[in-house]
Amino acid sequence: MVRWPSVARKAHKWLSLIIGVQALFWVVSGLYMTAVHIDIIHGDHLVRTPVAEPISMVGLVDPAVILKTAGGAQSLRLDQQLGQPVYIVSQKEGRSLFDARSGEKLPLIDEAGARQRAEQIYAGDGGVREMELLYEIPGEIRGRPAPIWRVQFEGLWRPTLYIAPQTGELVAKRHDLWRTFDFVWMFHIMDYETRDNVNNLLLKIATWMMVVTSLTGAWLLLYSFRRKRRVRKAAA
Amino acid sequence: MFLIRRLHKWFGLVLGLQFLLWSISGAAMALIDHRKVAGEESIVHSTPSPTPAGVLSLAQVAQAVGQPISQIELRPLQDAWVYAATTPSGVQLVDPVDGRRIVIDDARAKTLAVAAFNGTAPVTSVSRVDKPTLETRDFALPAWRVEFADKEKTTLILNAVTGEVAGAKTNTWRLWDFFWMIHIMDYTDRQSFNHPLIIIIATGCLWLALSGFIMLFSAFRRQDFAYIHDGIEWLQRRR
Structure with a gap:
């Protein structure tokens, strides 16, 4: 018999091992980009x-x-x-x-x-x-x-x-806030060369791996809160 | 470690859905070709015709405009040329040869859009936009919105004052824009990613990711890597 909680836990664990560092980069860079207003970034x-001053056309x-x-x-x-x-x-x-x-x-x-x-x-x-x-x-x-x-x-x-x-x-x-934005943007879109290709293969692979990791995490949640309910039932 | 595990679990329960939505919308945007989203391929940049002979003098332009001028530009508008004068009440276009005022009405907007459109499909609608919409939120208003009957439902946005093609919106963009909305959590204007909601949720997700990362260090045992170890040994033996 397949023990699904164990499968979910193993999948989540191993996927996290691969994508964990990048997930952290995504959240940290995302947080920076949201927290510092874009008008400040633009300088x-x-x-x-x-001031638009009229030009004298004479001469x-x-x-x-x-x-x-x-x-x-x-x-x-x-x-x-x-x-x-x-x-x-x-x-x-x-x-x-x-x-x-x-x-x-x-x-x-x-x-x-x-x-x-x-x-x-x-x-x-x-x-x-x-x-x-x-x-x-x-x-x-x-x-x-x-x-x-x-x-x-x-x-x-x-x-x-x-x-x-x-x-x-x-x-x-x-200014340095712009430079930091540009730097974290590079990590966010994983284009370490030109920092502008949001369709690069590495990003495509990593993002979909992140989707699967998140999904296995959600799956794990189904098992993570069960024990307490049982305990309560037993107590009752 | 017990605390970290609990934190991860509860943050996962509360914030997990948004984390998942960020993952999915990010992954979707990575798949959608950004050149198509930007609409670059929908617009052809015609080579400008040579400047017309006998363009008006500055004094004649000033007279035609009849207002103080802070800037004058002589520039191509598709196959013709215009004088664009910046006045206190905005930009005014003047024909550079006869000095007549040029107004970008719906017929003119349509002609300009057809000339700039990289395709052969006919125009389905021409409408004026005075208030920001999802499609025109990044452009100066008023604008003309010219929609074509191609597969992408390409829509060119033209500045209603200067006649310049400000941008193109396609079905690819519309799809991308939906994921962008999910990603930046601005569900009404789809414009700002600097609002309290996203900052608070992102801060929470930082703890979710960080606690998960810390757990990685204790989640693995030596035997977990036994398969990898065995595989390497097997490879070495084969050599």
Whole structure:
């Protein structure tokens, strides 16, 4: 005769041995992601909301002129940076910045320009701690074009802004809570390489194993509370 | 160890169902192709036509818009181009050649959606969305919702102000979204995973998992591994 409680216990025990550590990772990472609000993770508190100030069109070069200078433009935008009117032009080969008064293409933003822009955007208290023009894109902003200015600020959880030298725009904001989220997310979806493939084979196997483990646990529950009832019956 | 066992048992009884639901919904989402969920394959990105000759000057755009402007963008909208001017009352589209105002009405939304749809199925419905729905919760509103008659019931969501295709929702997404709701325990909006209920249950499940993990150390006896040991010995002998 098959002793079902023993089968359930054995199945639950052995499955747990295999999946137990990952189950713990799932719960811990899940708890972190729920407990720290996603707006904080995104670093919304690190930057000021830009005030939309009207642009004076007087003395500005027209879009038609910029289009002629920058051949094959895919789009073009008139904006203001540090109080100066600029055109941001998208082309197949990338994006670039034009002076809207002279119509000339501007060189890559230098350290002073990147620092000024970062300080204007940053909403925290501390000042700039370190700046570097990176030619290799770090993992925390994977997929962005190089080179890029990394501006690290003083303050809690190492706040960092990334400024594109091509356009002077803010590309990303990072801090240690984001970095921790990214790290636990890697464990949650078990993609240890690119951290973005939620359909990887390892995850599929592990999650279904977890389903079976949970089910055998539920099965075990059926036997786990029986003894007391019997004792009570016997006492009665 | 007795206490740990009791904790595991009672936490299992109280929280086990949610733990099981997390396992099942997680496993289901791992199976559903995320590219299909994101709707990337439903949208074709047409190569933009060259910029039109004789685009309006800044002064002419400002005159056509008639409001203070904080940003002007000249960009493609499917096979045509538009000026998009950001004003205090929102974005306004202007034809870059004749300066006429462009409004994204239902007919225009339909044309734009058909051009952007990666398929041949006809449109079944075009409707305007002013209040957030499950499908449009992540997009700026108002929006146009254009549904197609393909197998996936692909629905393109277009920004009703700018005409841009904001995203695509398919039956694959709808299925995924159900499991997502179960997973994040936000049964009304399916949006937030930062609410007290999920944090409390997850904290409880941490104890469930932790007590189970601790029990692993005492759950096995030497003889449990005898089979493995025997197997290894057998393999060694064969060599």
